[in-house]
Amino acid sequence: MKLKRLEAQTRVISAANRIIFAVMGLILGMAVVATALPQQRRLKDLEFKLAQTLEAEKRVxxxxxxxxxxxxxxxxxxxxxxxxxxDRLNLHRAGGKVYRFKRTHD
Known part of the structure; x- marks a missing residue:
């Protein structure tokens, strides 16, 4: 009778250990994901700034x-x-014609 009781207790303790191990693994996994998200966001921000800088460099x-x-x-x-x-100094040759167009702002 004591042997069956000890076996039952051993199974309960073993099942509890598995559950605790699974919960700890889940918590560890969530911690890893939680620390990776801000870095992923920062990476995207830095890539966006790099793209803007490269575009500005291309224009320059x-x-x-x-x-x-x-x-x-x-x-x-x-x-x-x-x-x-x-064009710049508003000069022209003698006898030449200059045509000026006014721009209309919409």
Whole structure:
């Protein structure tokens, strides 16, 4: 009789140990996931900022290329220099016609 009682107690303790082990494993898994979520969010934020920075860099490099091309054209091409002077300084050759268009703002 005592042997059956001890076996029953052993089974109860063994089942309780399995349940406690499963609960501890679940808590550990939830802790790992909970610590990973903020890092995942921060990673997405940093990737977004990187994409914005790369886009800004691309715009700056395009502007630099445009300015270098314009500088070389002003330095080496008299026709381009004349065109820029006509536009910016509001100058024109004698006998030439200048057409100006007013922009309407919508």
């Amino acid at each position: 490099l395009a502007e630099k290329d445009y300015r270098e091309t314009e500088y070389l054209a002003l330095k080496e091409d008299p026709a381009f220099l004349e065109l820029k002077a006509t």
